[in-house]
Amino acid sequence: MASNTQFAISLHVLTILAKSGDGLVKSEYIAKSVNTNAVVIRRLICNLQSADLVLSQKGATGGFRLAKHADKILLSDVYKAVVPGDAFALHRQKPSQKCPVGKNIESVLCHLQKVIDRAIDEKLVDYSLADVLESVETGQPITDLSAAA
Amino acid sequence: MASNTQFAISLHVLTILAKSGDGLVKSEYIAKSVNTNAVVIRRLICNLQSADLVLSQKGATGGFRLAKHADKILLSDVYKAVVPGDAFALHRQKPSQKCPVGKNIESVLCHLQKVIDRAIDEKLVDYSLADVLESVETGQPITDLSAAA
DNA sequence: CCATTTGTAACAAGGATAGTTACAGATGGA
DNA sequence: TCCATCTGTAACTATCCTTGTTACAAATGG
Numbered sequence: 001m002a003s004n005t006q007f008a009i010s011l012h013v014l015t016i017l018a019k020s021g022d023g024l025v026k027s028e029y030i031a032k033s034v035n036t037n038a039v040v041i042r043r044l045i046c047n048l049q050s051a052d053l054v055l056s057q058k059g060a061t062g063g064f065r066l067a068k069h070a071d072k073i074l075l076s077d078v079y080k081a082v083v084p085g086d087a088f089a090l091h092r093q094k095p096s097q098k099c100p101v102g103k104n105i106e107s108v109l110c111h112l113q114k115v116i117d118r119a120i121d122e123k124l125v126d127y128s129l130a131d132v133l134e135s136v137e138t139g140q141p142i143t144d145l146s147a148a149a
Numbered sequence: 150m151a152s153n154t155q156f157a158i159s160l161h162v163l164t165i166l167a168k169s170g171d172g173l174v175k176s177e178y179i180a181k182s183v184n185t186n187a188v189v190i191r192r193l194i195c196n197l198q199s200a201d202l203v204l205s206q207k208g209a210t211g212g213f214r215l216a217k218h219a220d221k222i223l224l225s226d227v228y229k230a231v232v233p234g235d236a237f238a239l240h241r242q243k244p245s246q247k248c249p250v251g252k253n254i255e256s257v258l259c260h261l262q263k264v265i266d267r268a269i270d271e272k273l274v275d276y277s278l279a280d281v282l283e284s285v286e287t288g289q290p291i292t293d294l295s296a297a298a
Numbered sequence: 299c300c301a302t303t304t305g306t307a308a309c310a311a312g313g314a315t316a317g318t319t320a321c322a323g324a325t326g327g328a
Numbered sequence: 329t330c331c332a333t334c335t336g337t338a339a340c341t342a343t344c345c346t347t348g349t350t351a352c353a354a355a356t357g358g
Contacts, residue, residue, distance in 0.1 A: 003152075003315065003345065007237040011261075012244065012254045019250060026334070033248035034240070037317055042335065059325025060333040075261075087269070088232070089152040091183070092347075095161065099182035101168060104285045105161045111290050112160075112224075112276075119272035120236070120265055127261075136253045141260050152314085153346075175303070186348055191304065208356025209302040241316075 006082040009034055009044055011132055014078065017054065018070040018133045024063030044082070051081035071130035076121050078129070087116040155231040158183055158193055160281055163227065166203065167219040167282045173212030193231070200230035220279035225270050227278070236265040 012034055017025055027045070031038040045064055048054040055067045066073065090109055095102030127142065135142040161183055166174055176194070180187040194213055197203040204216045215222065239258055244251030276291065284291040 123268035
């Protein structure tokens with residue numbers, strides 16, 4: 001179980017921004033919707049800004065908005081921006097180098113990580129934030145392209 | 150990151166069992182190779198037994214062995230056996246039901262989870278434990294079928 | 299019998315994530 | 329110019345998850 005909620009919260013935040021168009025949205029408003037603290041939201045949006053997905057404006061009339069149109073923001077971009085690690089974790093302790101399996105298993109696992117990461121990326125590249133917004137607004141499930149084919 | 154190493158350790162354990170053929174392997178031996186405690190191994194193998202991947206024998210001459218041949222054990226089976234949750238976590242706190250986005254985002258995220266889980270499963274079904282064992286023994290990277298195609 | 303091994307419960311330790319408080323810096327408007 | 333308001337960020341706490349460890353019952357072959 002991945003305990004990291006950042007991808008989920010990011011999509012929530014971005015959907016709100018997408019819905020708000022060019023208008024600036026305050027962290028306090030977003031926090032209310034997400035049901036958490038405004039600092040958590042600002043901290044998260046920091047990552048989204050580094051990935052050029054969101055812009056901010058400081059000061060009394062400040063807030064956040066998308067850096068580009070929602071159909072130009074792919075879920076694979078979001079995933080890469082906020083999910084740092086890999087699909088599964090490797091050994092905490094280095095395996096015994098005396099055992100022929102322990103000696104070589106790490107590189108195999110490392111390669112497998114990349115295979116899975118690529119599979120996730122190739123799937124998420126098919127969806128944009130605009131798809132998510134549409135799904136949220138219509139209540140219809142997001143189009144599953146693999147099932148459609 | 151307190152993330153789950155169970156998939157990685159499971160493949161390590163299963164590879165050792167595959168390499169040992171019909172012979173029984175003790176948890177103490179496996180623990181040495183994985184560089185951890187024998188109880189951790191036994192605890193993990195419990196899950197693998199529930200998934201019909203491993204058999205055990207109690208008593209003085211006991212130990213563990215595979216329940217079927219290594220090329221019949223798919224990595225998707227292993228993943229499902231030991232990775233309980235989903236690819237990413239949902240909100241800890243329920244989003245505000247007053248906000249139109251908060252009200253509907255959960256079902257969209259839930260659906261996305263399934264999409265990603267399916268992508269992982271469809272990728273891992275292409276690899277068997279025999280592939281992992283071969284890769285460990287030859288030192289050659291595991292065949293990447295997506296790249297080959 | 300008995301040494302040895304699995305199966306399992308119970309608890310401790312470590313690490314990651316989110317929540318909270320506090321405050322500096324920016325900014326638009328009165 | 330002053331000030332209310334918002335972002336940016338650091339520091340700390342609380343909580344949860346995973347792993348490591350100890351302990352012991354149950355099984356089993358010799």
